[in-house]
Amino acid sequence: MSRSGEAGPSAPPMGEDEIEIGLGASPSGRMEAPERWRDPVSPYQAAPVLGAPKTSRKYARERPIIPSDTRSDAERMADIHATIDAYKRRMEERSRHHMGYPYNLDFDCAVLEPLMRYLCVNMGDPLNGDGPHGLNSNEFEVGVLDFFADLWHIPRDAYWGYVTDAGTEGNLFGIGLGRANFERGVLYASAASHYSVFKAARMYRIDTVEVPELEGGEIDYAALDAALRANLGRPAIVNVNLGTTVRGAVDDLDRVLGILAGAGYPEGSFHVHCDGALFGMMAPFMEAPGAGGGRGAPVVSFEKPIGSVSVSGHKFLGSPVPCGVVLTRRSLVEALSTEVEWLGGGDPTVMGSRNGHAAVWLWVALARKGRAGIRADVLRCVRNARTLRGMLAAAGVPASLNELSNTVVFERPGEEFVRRWQLACEGPIAHAVVMPNVGLGTMEAFVRELVASRARASAEAARRVGEAAREAEEEERRAAAAARGAERGPGPAASGVGGGSGGVQKGQAASTAAAAAAGPAAAAC
Secondary structure (H helix, E strand, O other), rough: OOOOOOOOOOOOOOOOOOOOOOOEEOOOEEEEEEEEHHHHOOOOOOOOOOOOOOOOHHHOOOOOOOOOOOOOHHHHHHHHHHHHHHHHHHHHHHOOOOOOOOOOOOOOOHHHHHHOOOOOOEEEOOOOOOOOOOOOOHHHHHHHHHHHHHHHOOOOOOEEEEEOOOOOHHHHHHHHHHHHHOOOOOOEEOOOOOHHHHHHHHOOOEEEEEEEHHHHOOOHHHHHHHHHHHOOOEEEEEEEEOOOOOOOEEEOOOHHHHHHHHOOOOOOOOEEEEOOOOHHHHHHOOOOOOOOOOOOOOOEEEEEEEEEEEEEEEHHHHOOOOOOOEEHHHHOOOOOOEEEHOEEEOOOOOOOOOEEHHHHHHHHHHHHHHHHHHHHHHHHHHHHHHHHHHHHHHOOEEEEEEEOOEEEEEEOOOHHHHOOOOOOOEEEEEEEEEEOOOOOOHHHHHHHHHHHHHHHHHHOOOOOHHHHHHHHHHHHHHHHHHHHHHHHHHHHHHHHOOHHHHHHHHHHHHHHHHHHOHHHHHHOO
8 A cells, every 4th residue: 555645636436336425415426515514714624534535625625514503402413413324324335345454344343332321441551450540441451461362372470461542553562662672673674564664663763674575475584684684783673474464475473583593683682573463363263284274374472582463453353443452571561661650550552541442342352252253254264365366367357365365466456446345555456355244245246346347447448549549540641631732732823834813823722622621730731
């Protein structure tokens, strides 16, 4: 995905099956807010994004603003309900056509509804207990952390961690933890790493080596070895990708650890952070023979000399709010902790205050599925990803799929299809991520529409080629007509042979007629 870019000046037309949002349509067909919600003066209007995503303030002025204070409570609530209902319809439609981002949309959060009337904020170190602040879900958070501690093989009295706001915060924590313990450390991350890894490097001012990636998206192990040897006098902070963003490639954790040892880095001189945003949740359940095939999924374990692991909660598990989990060794976290008396202890977290409802939801999801349910989801996603690749190949669409991945990569389609299916694209490629909510019916509809989109694009390309050929033929015809007119010359009157003034007039008339027949190009010659 592009690390930067500006949105265009106007949104493209919606797909024919998309639900338009808002309370009224403009002549262009794009939804607009009612006039009573418009403020032509304000340079920015706080509003939900009801159309194609934009980044400009000009676009924000086209969106509904918060209702005016001059309206009655009943009128304001009616407007609010109408907008939320319209937004709900949009979310329902968008959820049916979602293949480009690794979100598991198969969850039922009705169990949380009774808690939504209460503020729930987790602050500081969840392992310190409640402290003076009681509106929290610390016990649920610790229950979630215990699950992941068991999953990643670290004793419960030896780990530290917390429920994050998302995978990016997990990377900020993990890379920052490496920086705190190794102030002169050099960060090594492959070019395929998530942008948040390089964001962390900028925020913490860490010297960074961007290691090239192999063709499939894994880190270039030879290049990593060379880079480590070139900086042997400084500690290493290494980011290991457990599923890259674009191609779903998985770095070989054991090979990276072997390279560190071989390059002269003993334990205690490096920090390895494992970015497992999506695949970190899948890897522990692919260790059964044949589950991953080939070299098998990496065993993510704190029995190995790793420093931290992070995953996203709203990706493979699924959640109504973005969230994640990060775990490290308790012995490492002291470098980040700050004692805060009114919190009742230290706070090594990045964000401080965190969404307590997210911790409750993760606990619910883990308790509902259990290890057996998660394993079944993992194996089904891997199987369906292979099926999708096969369906695309059978339809004449070249596609690739990394050995341990549920991310299918193919040629970037047209923009209309990209927007309809919310595909994540990078340069000439796009990908579809097969999550637990993506079944065979969804994949069939996706392939059917993709083939139709490619056919329309091919027909349009053929039409443009034909149109260009016709224009070339017409240009040749005009040039030939102009050449014939030049060969005939201005006529007898111009050469002084007979006809007098009448001959001149006839020659001029013929020349004018020839120019008119040849068209503008000849007339201009």
